[in-house]
Structures are given as C-alpha cells and as structure tokens.
Amino acid sequence: MESDIVYLFQFHRTKLAPNSSPFCLKVETFLRYHKIPYKPIFTQFQRSKQGLLPFIVINGKEIFDSQIIINELENKFNLKPQLSSKDSAISQLTDKAIDNSLANQILYFKIIKNKNLYL
Template identity: 50%
Template sequence: MVCDCIPSIGQVIFTLVTFYSLKFAYSYYKACCCSKQAPKLQKQDWKKDVVYLYQFPRTPYSPNLSPFCLKLEAFLRLHEIKYEPIFTFSGRSKKGLLPFIELNGEHIADSQLIILHLKKYFNIQDELTNEQKAIERAFDRLIESTFFNAVNWLKVRDNLPEFVGTILSLRFGKSLDFLKYVVAPFLMINLKNRFETEGTAKHSDEEIMTILRNDLQAVETYLGDKEYFFGDQPSQIDIEVFAHVAAIYYVPYHHVSKDLIETEFPQILKHTQKVAKRFFSEFQFGL
C-alpha cells in the first residue's frame, strides 16, 4: 500500500512543469520590464574603438529575432565599424533591453541612441540632403512606431506558442519545447497589458490591418523601382526597413503580416532580400 501523502509521478511532473514555466515567464518579464539599474561593464578587457554588441543569439532562419539587434548589426556592417557580437538572453542594458553596446569602457543603451553615438564618435557623415534627412526621419518613426507595434502584436498574439517555442529552443534546445503551451498564457498577460497600454491591442483586427497596410504602402510607394531609398547606395533607413521586415518575414510560421508583405508589397520584399544579401551574405535567411 502506498501512502496517500506521496505524490504521483503525474503530480510531480505537473508541479515541475508549472514551476519552470512560471520561472521562465517571470524571468522574461523581469528582464524586459524591471531591469533599470545601470549594469556593470561586461567587457573588462576591451579594445579601443571596438564595439561590443550585446544581442540575442542567432537563429537558424535569421541573424536575430529582434529587429533592433538586426538593425544595429547591419548599421555596423554598413559603415565597416569593427565590432564583436556577444550573444545573450539574460544580459540587459541599463534600460532593461537588448541590444546595447560597450565602446571604450562605456555602456550605451537603446539602438536609436547607440546609432547617434556611433555617428558622432566615428564621424559618420550622411551624404543626404536636408530634405532626404527629413524623409528618413519620418520613415524611421513610421517603421519603429505604428508598424512595429502592429506587426508584433499580431505576430505574438496569433502565434504565441510558436514564438515562445522559438525562444525556448534557442536557449534550452528542443527538449523543453512542450513548455511553450504552458508558458504562453502567462506571457500573454504581460504582452496584452503592454500593447493595451501602448494602444494597438485596443484596436480591432480590421483597424490594425488598415494601419499596417497604410504604413507598408507608404514605404512601397517611396521605394518604387529605386535600388535603395535614396539612390544606388543604402542608407540608415534601408537597414531599418530591412531589419523590421526581416524580423517578421523570416520566422518559421505563417501570420497575417508576413502574408500581407508577400502578397501585396513586392518592392518591400525585394528590398529586404537585397539588403539581406548585401550585409549578411554568409547567412541563409528563411528555412
């Protein structure tokens, strides 16, 4: 006779799964939302003028899950700045985010501010007219504001188990893939609160698709049949559009934003493939 106080194997497995699922969800929330204190310098033996780029690990289908990490690495390659990628899940900037860089013993956070710092430090001069700079800034805000929020809310809302499974497989391998169905509901609470606070999750699907389609149409129209946004050479806005489109297009599952780009915006897709080949020629995008 077995004592009733001894838990069954099923109870033990359920308890362990619940514990590690909650632990993963909490660590994700804490890393993304609560880490605000300035971290210690990670690279103590740094070399002068080498950018140490802290970002999420590579994936089998794209150099990075994060459009901001991908944008920053492409920017470094565009301007041939010497850098060393450092892949991490747990590391976060003083603002609680990835990517961040360390340059000459200084910690710098936020991809937009990092690029401004790099331009100033390395004396990077954009060969653009004032009008082109204004256009670039307008597209920059379009891509990293309404477009980013719309596509990411739809992507994670409709494919959250797959999204979580991708993160789990990168961090732990396929052995914990089953946890994605347990972790996803906890993570959805945080994500829904975030996107409701921002505003996107308050819209209907039809309204979100209208916003998304209008943003993409603006990019498609301006690109036209040009090689790049401002002629035959890429600029910062080219890598920003590439990074944000690649982050939703080169994922191992279908979603409405990916299908929309593929069916209605051929110039944007062509542009993304072109920039990918130019700056990440060693990498095979997609599955």
C-alpha cells in the same frame, strides 16, 4: 575588451532571420554599413543597466537604445550623413515607421499568433 571595438549585445540569430528584434538588426546593419569594427555578443538574459537590448559597450562605456547608439557612434566615428534635407527627412520617417510598426508586428506574431509554440 579591446579599445575602439564595439561590443554589440543582442538577441540570438534565428534560422529565419538575422535577428528577431528590429532594433538589434538596425544597430548591426548600421555597424556593418559603416564598417565599424564590432563583436556581436548573443544573449537572452544579459541586458543593459536600463534592462534593454540591444546595447553596446565601447571603451568601457555602456550605451543603450538603438537610436542613441547610432547617434553616439556617428559622433565618435565622425560620420557625416550624405543625404539631402529631403532624403534625410524621408530616412527619419522610414526609421520611425519601422521602429513603431515592425516591432509591434513582430511582437504580435511571436506572442499572439504563435502562442502555442511557447506553451
């Protein structure tokens, strides 16, 4: 693996969306927005040591959980938020709402609404 390249382990892309996981999408969007060099690795079965996707490997270090990944990358690449305190609070609220709400809706749609697709 190359030095200072983020290897992003995530679910495969679909025809309808860049990624079926909001957590994978969040990390990839963060990487793209900040122009951090990364290589996506699409997998269904390979997981972090904690059993999670997404996870990254950078310089031999494995980091899991989308928010921990973002925090670690902010520190590593010295990224300073350009938001006011108010905008930062709104950003955090939006992030948590998406994590807690959108993920549940996706699971509902995939498992309950379309259960016949997986039988």
